[in-house]
Each structure stands twice: as structure tokens, then as C-alpha cells.
Amino acid sequence: MRLILAPMEGLADQSLREILTRLGGIDLCVAEFVRVTNHLLTEKMLLRTVPELASGGCTRAGVPVRVQLLGSDPVCLAENAAFIAGLGAPGIDLNFGYPAPTVNRHGGGAVLLQYPEQIHTIVAATRRAVPEHIPVTAKMRLGLEDTSLTLDCARAIEAGGADEITVHARTKTDRYRPPARWEWLAHIREAVKLPVVANGEVWTPQDSEKIRQVSGCTDVMIGRGAIVRPDLMRRIKTGERPCTGRNCFPGSSITATSCAPGWTRSMRRGGSSNGWE
Numbered sequence: 451m452r453l454i455l456a457p458m459e460g461l462a463d464q465s466l467r468e469i470l471t472r473l474g475g476i477d478l479c480v481a482e483f484v485r486v487t488n489h490l491l492t493e494k495m496l497l498r499t500v501p502e503l504a505s506g507g508c509t510r511a512g513v514p515v516r517v518q519l520l521g522s523d524p525v526c527l528a529e530n531a532a533f534i535a536g537l538g539a540p541g542i543d544l545n546f547g548y549p550a551p552t553v554n555r556h557g558g559g560a561v562l563l564q565y566p567e568q569i570h571t572i573v574a575a576t577r578r579a580v581p582e583h584i585p586v587t588a589k590m591r592l593g594l595e596d597t598s599l600t601l602d603c604a605r606a607i608e609a610g611g612a613d614e615i616t617v618h619a620r621t622k623t624d625r626y627r628p629p630a631r632w633e634w635l636a637h638i639r640e641a642v643k644l645p646v647v648a649n650g651e652v653w654t655p656q657d658s659e660k661i662r663q664v665s666g667c668t669d670v671m672i673g674r675g676a677i678v679r680p681d682l683m684r685r686i687k688t689g690e691r692p693c694t695g696r697n698c699f700p701g702s703s704i705t706a707t708s709c710a711p712g713w714t715r716s717m718r719r720g721g722s723s724n725g726w727e
């Protein structure tokens with residue numbers, strides 16, 4: 451089983467990735483998205499979002515950090531992906547889930563879930579541009595407003611040559627309303643052969659077990675749960691006892707103030723005011 455730290459714009463930046471990967475249990479991080487419009491990004495811009503690129507694309511604990519791109523222009527996405535691969539990124543992830551109207555208006559993020567053919571073109575162009583040994587992956591929601599095109603989108607990602615697909619088991623319209631629709635992960639697994647990573651509403655080791663049982667997925671991506679319980683991934687891996695706020699950061703003076711109930715409630719609602727709610 452691999453545990454993957456979810457991209458979370460405004461929350462999971464390099465500092466948080468450092469702390470969480472030091473705590474253990476995380477096999478891979480996906481950095482918050484980098485927006486691609488109509489030009490080639492510079493190394494300086496990329497290092498602002500993914501400073502790990504300056505040190506082999508890994509956190510100090512040695513955990514690889516994939517770079518996530520958000521955009522709708524296949525040529526521009528592919529050219530940027532090739533450039534980022536050249537900087538030493540251990541993987542490129544394509545975002546098909548961002549819900550904010552500012553980006554959706556320009557044809558990027560979740561709005562692409564209405565156009566499987568465009569998704570296919572983007573994935574195929576990016577896969578062609580990136581050296582074979584570097585994974586090109588995609589992250590999607592189930593759809594924009596409903597699940598009518600979920601399987602078409604997943605198949606388009608597979609046909610485009612992606613190495614893996616992560617599915618946040620909700621539509622954009624579902625926002626962050628629980629429960630996540632884990633049963634859809636199983637439908638997607640039946641429709642495609644590429645590995646499917648399960649994502650959405652994993653807050654405890656029990657949730658992690660359950661999402662794997664319901665979906666049949668081996669790998670799980672966790673976002674808000676890893677912030678509310680910084681040792682969650684390690685506990686899932688090792689089966690150790692719950693965090694009490696004192697045993698979260700062994701050997702450090704940091705305490706898990708993020709375990710406070712108010713913070714937990716706010717995280718469950720989406721956790722931010724930056725368009726992800």
C-alpha cells in the first residue's frame with residue numbers, strides 16, 4: 451500500500467510537506483497546482499511552489515514530490531511538463547478537479563470533466579513530451595455536476611497514456627459534502643486497467659481500511675486528514691495508537707495544536723476560503 455499526501459493549495463506547502471514526511475508513513479507527495487496559461491514557466495516560478503525541485507525533487511526525508519499542472523492548453527501543458535521533467539521532477543500530475551470559477555472560466559480544472567476528448571488530448575500530449583521513465587499521472591473528481599461522464603473521463607486518461615489516476619470521489623457540485631462516493635472508485639477500477647488511487651474523506655486508519663475495501667484500490671491519497679492528524683499516515687502504516695497531541699512530533703517541541711476540534715470541523719467543510727470549498 452502507498453500513502454500519498456494530497457495537493458492542497460494554501461495548506462500543504464513545502465514546510466508542511468517537510469514536517470509531515472518527517473513524521474513518516476508518506477510514500478509520495480503531490481504539490482499544490484501550478485497554473486499553466488499560455489507561456490513557459492520559469493525555473494524561479496516553479497521553485498516558489500515546489501522548492502524541492504532544487505534538491506532532486508524530494509523532501510529532506512527522501513519522499514518524492516510530484517509537480518501538479520493546471521491548465522487547458524495541451525501544447526502549453528506539454529511544453530511546461532517537459533521543462534519541469536528536465537528540472538528533475540519525479541513525476542507530473544495533471545489536475546482535472548479544481549472547482550473555482552476563476553480557473554473553470556478559462557477552461558481548466560473540473561470543467562474539463564465535461565470534455566473527455568480534451569482530457570485525452572492533454573494527457574496524450576503531456577505523456578509524449580515527458581521522458582518515459584517519469585510518471586505522468588492525473589487527478590480527477592467524478593464529474594462536474596453528475597457522474598454521467600465519470601467512466602469516459604477515466605478511460606480518456608488511460609487512453610492518453612497516463613501511468614496512474616487519482617480520484618477524489620465527488621463531483622464538483624458535491625463540493626466537500628460527506629460522504630464521499632467511494633463506490634464509484636470500484637466502478638472506475640472496473641473500467642480501466644491503470645492503477646487507481648482512492649481519495650476523499652479519509653480521517654482515520656479505519657477510514658483508510660474501509661476505502662480500500664469498498665474500492666478495491668491499494669493506494670490511498672489523504673489531504674485534510676493528514677493536517678488534522680499529522681501522524682495519521684504513520685499510524686495507518688504502523689498501526690500505532692492515536693495521536694494525543696504529545697506523541698505526534700517525537701523529539702520536537704511542536705505539539706499538535708491542529709488536533710483542536712474547531713480546526714477539525716473547519717477542515718471537514720473544505721478547510722479554506724481559496725476556492726476549494
Ligand SMILES: Cc1cc2nc3c(=O)[nH]c(=O)nc-3n(C[C@H](O)[C@H](O)[C@H](O)COP(=O)(O)O)c2cc1C
Binds near residue numbers: 461481618651720
Ligand atoms: C485547501 C485545499 C486545497 C486544495 N488544493 C488542491 C490542489 O492544488 N490540487 C488538487 O488536485 N487538489 C486540491 N485539493 C483537493 C485535495 O487534494 C483532495 O482531493 C480533497 O481535499 C479530498 O481529499 P481529503 O478528503 O483527504 O481532504 C485541495 C483541497 C483543499 C481542502
